[in-house]
Amino acid sequence: EAQVTQNPRYLITVTGKKLTVTCSQNMNHEYMSWYRQDPGLGLRQIYYSMNVEVTDKGDVPEGYKVSRKEKRNFPLILESPSPNQTSLYFCASSLRGTRRAETQYFGPGTRLLVL
Amino acid sequence: SQQGEEDPQALSIQEGENATMNCSYKTSINNLQWYRQNSGRGLVHLILIRSNEREKHSGRLRVTLDTSKKSSSLLITASRAADTASYFCATDELAGNQFYFGTGTSLTVIP
Numbered sequence: 001e002a003q004v005t006q007n008p009r010y011l012i013t014v015t016g017k018k019l020t021v022t023c024s025q026n027m028n029h030e031y032m033s034w035y036r037q038d039p040g041l042g043l044r045q046i047y048y049s050m051n052v053e054v055t056d057k058g059d060v061p062e063g064y065k066v067s068r069k070e071k072r073n074f075p076l077i078l079e080s081p082s083p084n085q086t087s088l089y090f091c092a093s094s095l096r097g098t099r100r101a102e103t104q105y106f107g108p109g110t111r112l113l114v115l
Numbered sequence: 116s117q118q119g120e121e122d123p124q125a126l127s128i129q130e131g132e133n134a135t136m137n138c139s140y141k142t143s144i145n146n147l148q149w150y151r152q153n154s155g156r157g158l159v160h161l162i163l164i165r166s167n168e169r170e171k172h173s174g175r176l177r178v179t180l181d182t183s184k185k186s187s188s189l190l191i192t193a194s195r196a197a198d199t200a201s202y203f204c205a206t207d208e209l210a211g212n213q214f215y216f217g218t219g220t221s222l223t224v225i226p
Contacts, residue, residue: 004157033214042121042203043158043216050212058213090157103148104205104214106157 004107023091119217138204
């Protein structure tokens, strides 16, 4: 089944404790992206990747890192989480990205609470 | 920020009625997409309209796009209780690689 998977689905952590949220897709998509969703703000793009070893900042990249060493995986790293990073995070992928009239496929989301 | 806005923020209708939600965006685009989200779950793609199209239909969905006003509308006809969800528009950049989502409309369809 074609899908985007994220792990973990729920995570409670404390300020400053490094964490990684994994994202994997099995559709051979080139474009992958991370979003955070906060009440009243919709989804905001954190980072995106056009292909392996190519990553770029979105609207809200502060406090986050990403890497794209393999086509299928796009982990999101919080080196030193803070309470303002408490949010619902989504990973998404599409075949070739923007300007190509393509849909994005979303993972199920990771709900993060930073205490 | 180039994030768009949706209107209304919340909409409550009776089953069988039509639901209309609007999206405004800020920059020139290639495409506009509408997504649906059920209660904190992942988003599901509904329909895509290109910048050179004015109207598109898919089942009970009708989308219009007015690039001169930088706005789009999503009409759901003959709504059902199962249509209860949040709806988001998403745009890309004309010459960039980012996606921008609107703030969403929460639709409640009362049986």
